[in-house]
């Protein structure tokens with residue numbers, strides 16, 4: 001009797017698993033595909049287990065690692081699958097990361113509706129796997145009350161007077177970098193490694209009150225994590241299989257995450273101990289100080305946890321460095337090619353600052369440099385995907401979408417759209433921004449998504465702009481530069497868009 005019962009139980013579990021398996025792997029994707037198609041949304045057809053990933057990997061492998069011509073039309077290279085499928089299926093289409101549906105949206109009206117929504121109808125995508133180890137539950141993914149709290153903290157630390165106080169640290173870090181440039185005068189120099197160090201130093205000093213050397217371990221671990229994330233971005237793992245069998249990369253990522261959290265905790269505890277032991281009277285006025293103040297708030301409702309602090313630190317070490325490093329690298333490349341704009345920018349810088357270090361008032365008046373920064377972000381947007389989620393059944397434009405569909409918005413698809421930017425969209429023409437961003441985007445603000453749009457727009461926008469303007473100004477004050485014949489044009493993505501072989505320029509002191 002007990003044997004019979006056991007057989008019935010096992011058969012029942014087996015049957016149930018089979019039903020779930022067939023539902024998730026076959027019925028649900030095909031059903032969703034049908035719903036989308038009935039509204040005119042097409043896309044590469046769902047393939048069992050892999051979704052669209054095999055096609056994506058194939059398209060990417062055909063072009064990556066080989067240099068391209070020196071054009072600025074990089075969308076077909078870094079997101080070849082999207083480029084191909086927009087042509088085949090139109091502005092909005094459905095793709096599959098395994099069994100997970102992703103609706104790619106490139107139609108400005110829809111994007112505006114998605115990104116400007118304040119009612120959590122299109123919340124951030126739920127992270128899993130490798131990316132979760134980088135961003136945790138921090139500001140980039142948080143929603144509701146928690147996001148408001150974290151955003152308020154970040155807004156305070158990266159705006160107004162706080163930004164003003166950061167200028168001397170930014171200038172000192174650029175001076176340190178330019179000291180090294182002196183050994184390359186009259187010769188070739190590769191600038192990206194220096195920009196990586198500079199942006200690491202700037203975020204370490206300004207947000208965490210430590211030097212790059214102190215944060216060195218953190219940046220080394222972050223770099224390892226970026227590589228693991230990129231390497232596994234298109235690898236599909238099924239139904240919680242991670243819990244039972246882990247790959248070499250998954251084990252490595254767990255190790256890196258643990259070490260990363262420990263290294264950050266060391267910096268946090270060092271600051272905390274200074275107050276506890278009476279060596280300091282406050283936690284400090286920088287970002288880390290603000291996080292600690294809130295962590296120790298008497299009102300429990302205001303508090304954030306120790307793990308929130310770690311997630312925020314990881315997020316800002318990453319966001320504060322990778323993106324600005326990309327912006328600086330691509331700006332210098334563009335100015336090395338378009339020397340007429342380099343000359344215009346230099347004239348402006350010399351008129352405003354002469355040979356004196358930049359100051360905040362002057363930085364705000366740098367019009368040409370600002371136009372160059374916008375145009376660089378348009379052509380070489382460091383952020384390649386803005387992600388959201390459809391949480392519950394929703395109307396969007398003329399469509400009605402079911403719940404549990406991720407939304408992917410690729411900024412470069414808009415930035416190179418000739419209907420928005422004209423036939424010369426792929427050319428470097430900073431004059432597009434001569435009358436400001438609103439005029440350049442023709443009243444449609446999502447045409448430029450360099451810093452995002454809506455309530456979740458980049459919180460480090462002014463910080464990054466100041467850092468880039470100070471760095472470019474100080475370079476232009478000292479040097480003329482042209483592109484080295486040894487430069488190899490190979491934009492590629494490791495979380496952000498980067499020059500694969502660095503940027504090599506020939507440096508002439510003024």
Ligand code: HEM
Pocket residue numbers: 139140141151154158315316319320321323324327377382383386387449450451452453455456457458459460461463464
């Ligand atoms: C050139 C440099 C930068 C670029 C191009 C850039 C771009 C972006 C974009 C496109 C978003 C919107 C993402 C979305 O809507 O999902 C964003 C958000 C964010 N950025 Fe930046 N960023 C840059 C620099 C920085 C810096 C320096 C920091 C920190 C100091 C920073 C911190 C953040 C954070 C925390 C968010 C999430 C904001 C939220 O969800 O409320 N970024 N950034």
